[in-house]
Amino acid sequence: MNFKIIDVDEIYKNDDKLKKEDVNMLMEWAEKQAHLPKVSELIMACFLHSCFYKIEAAKSAIDVYFTGNTLNPDMFQFKSLKDPIVKRTTDNNLVVILPKKAPNGDSVIILKPGENPENYHYPTQCKVLDAQRIIHLHEKGPFTGIHIIVDLKDVVFGHVIKLSTTVMAVKNYLYILQEGLPVRLKHIHFINIVSFIDKILAIIKPFMKKELQDKLRVHSDINSLFTYIPQDVLPIEYGGSCESTEVLKENVKKLLVENEEFLIAQDALVVDESKRTERNEKLNDVFGIAGSFKKLEVD
DSSP states (O other): OOSOOOOHHHHHHHOTTSOHHHHHHHHHHHHTOTTSOOOOHHHHHHHHHHTTTOHHHHHHHHHHHHHHHHHOHHHHSOOOTTSHHHHHHHHHSEEEEOSSOOTTSOEEEEEEOOSOGGGOOHHHHHHHHHHHHHHHHHHHOSOSOEEEEEEOTTOOHHHHHHHHTTHHHHHHHHHHHHHTOSSOEEEEEEESOOTTHHHHHHHHGGGSOHHHHTTEEEOSSGGGGGGTSOGGGSBGGGTSSBOOHHHHHHHHHHHHHHTHHHHHHHTTOOOOGGGOSSOOHHHHHHTTSSSOOOOOOOO
16 A cells, blocks of 8 residues: 555544534444445545535435445456456556646546547446545545546547447446445536537436536537636646646556555445345345346447
């Protein structure tokens, strides 16, 4: 592990709305949920922060998140370069949380698929991003807010076809993002727009609540992006002062290698459905335990 885990007391000190007594209440509740894994006070604090300090909302998010992680290992577990799909993803696609934050504290994520659709795999993209998110929460605490930039510069229609073959993963990840992931998402920005952007949106929008759809921004001119995100925090290819995209890709690989044991240890934080005292029909339906899901086709 190449980082020091932040002291949770520092998080309380920096956020007067985040109360230790509320986090303790959340932890006491979690201890009574036999199916849930044992989670640190730090991560509980991150959940409460992401839910704007609402305890009941945080309880629901915790259950969704850990259930989703457990039932979708292709998107959340074994974040190691020893996995050839992870290596191919990090070699050929940019999936990064930028090191430099906006002046208001917001973090910026860039997702930029490489030129060859054969090297693009949506579930593994989620996995590589999740590794960085986990490390951030442990090293720096909660995200103030997050902007996601999806750069379509090198995307061809083959990427859309590839994405459509993993539509169940898209469905599940977007549900977890909206209902469980301990982050505050500000906007999702699409840049370098392609002529078939409507096909991409047709795949993802059915799984988005109106609240998330309202956060989508499609930029025909990259300059409009800078009204949301300061250009300075971006890589040099976008006119910013951050490292180049190639350097960032190498840094992500280094991060995975240096923290492999830590990340694999996180894989043990799974639910045990045999110990769940109250059946959650919503989660069963969403994650495909019950019912079926018809494959979405792209014309």
